[in-house]
Amino acid sequence: MSRAERAIIQKSYTKIYAVVRKIPRGRVMTYGQVATAAGYPRAARLVGTALRATQLNKIVVPWQRVVGQRGRNMAQIAIKDAVGGTMQKKLLMKEGVRFTPSDGIDLDWFGWTPRSR
DNA sequence: ACTTTGACGACTG
């Protein structure tokens, strides 16, 4: 493990990863919800930065379960990061998450919060 | 030390 990795992990990212790791299979959380649950109410961007770091540092977290507003997938992730054609949408569908015609997710059904089940 | 950027979100017009 490099110094850079430890440095990043030790910071508040740990809280964010902890939250993400708790998301059950087949459920999703929005960036905003994760930020709030981690203790940063309106820092949705921080979550994005944190998840980005996990990929660069090969940290294992179910990042595909973190989606944008209303469950809408961010276009860039779907296309870009497809390291091997693995898109977030595909991964989620594999877990049983269903998408609306406009690529949205019904958060009332698939959404999850630390205190929901 | 300062500025820009970023897997975002809420609010406004």
Add this chain to the structure above:
DNA sequence: GCAGTCGCCAAAG
């Protein structure tokens, strides 16, 4: 529904 603005906090330049 869409475009513009501001807020957040950390990393990168």
